[in-house]
Amino acid sequence: AQSVTQLDSQVPVFEEAPVELRCNYSSSVSVYLFWYVQYPNQGLQLLLKYLSGSTLVKSINGFEAEFNKSQTSFHLRKPSVHISDTAEYFCAVSDWKFQGAQKLVFGQGTRLTINP
Amino acid sequence: NAGVTQTPKFRILKIGQSMTLQCTQDMNHNYMYWYRQDPGMGLKLIYYSVGAGITDKGEVPNGYNVSRSTTEDFPLRLELAAPSQTSVYFCASSPDGSEAFFGQGTRLTVV
Numbered sequence: 001a002q003s004v005t006q007l008d009s010q011v012p013v014f015e016e017a018p019v020e021l022r023c024n025y026s027s028s029v030s031v032y033l034f035w036y037v038q039y040p041n042q043g044l045q046l047l048l049k050y051l052s053g054s055t056l057v058k059s060i061n062g063f064e065a066e067f068n069k070s071q072t073s074f075h076l077r078k079p080s081v082h083i084s085d086t087a088e089y090f091c092a093v094s095d096w097k098f099q100g101a102q103k104l105v106f107g108q109g110t111r112l113t114i115n116p
Numbered sequence: 117n118a119g120v121t122q123t124p125k126f127r128i129l130k131i132g133q134s135m136t137l138q139c140t141q142d143m144n145h146n147y148m149y150w151y152r153q154d155p156g157m158g159l160k161l162i163y164y165s166v167g168a169g170i171t172d173k174g175e176v177p178n179g180y181n182v183s184r185s186t187t188e189d190f191p192l193r194l195e196l197a198a199p200s201q202t203s204v205y206f207c208a209s210s211p212d213g214s215e216a217f218f219g220q221g222t223r224l225t226v227v
Binding site for chain 2: 096
């Protein structure tokens with residue numbers, strides 16, 4: 001069964017500094033990988049996803065993540081953060097089998113706090 | 117553009133009571149999921165469905181039941197509510213497992 005580990009429960013950074021949120025997964029088959037963001041008192045929204053092809057994927061608001069199969073990682077990065085990036089971020093994995101994607105499993109979440 | 121709709125938004129239950137959390141989606145998605153979110157624990161998958169008539173257990177199914185009689189609806193049933201079921205519950209749907217769309221959540225307190 002697949003599983004996801006987010007290595008940091010909280011990450012405080014200063015505005016305009018770079019940030020990396022770490023995510024490792026385990027799975028015995030091909031995977032789809034996702035990062036979701038949750039703002040206070042809201043549901044989750046998709047930030048970016050890796051399904052196939054280029055291992056570097058980007059979001060419209062400057063985040064990017066790289067699929068590293070050998071290290072089973074999918075770390076999220078942003079070169080310069082803004083106050084509005086303050087949120088909780090979740091990494092997720094879905095096994096892919098010939099009959100399609102299977103259950104979608106999430107990590108524990110990383111709370112990103114941006115300080116002015 | 118309703119997307120995924122969950123009802124109710126809030127509910128307080130007494131120990132031993134039962135209730136159904138409703139989830140409906142209008143995007144004709146095959147996949148639907150139920151999660152619970154507890155502080156510091158992330159989202160735990162309770163049950164999921166890959167199509168009408170097909171359901172399967174997730175990571176934490178005990179104490180819950182689901183059904184999927186139509187593509188649109190995926191209700192979650194709690195029998196004999198316990199304090200450990202106090203949580204925020206999220207329903208989500210996906211066309212094919214490639215992206216999930218979430219509802220706004222149901223905050224449930226069992227006292």
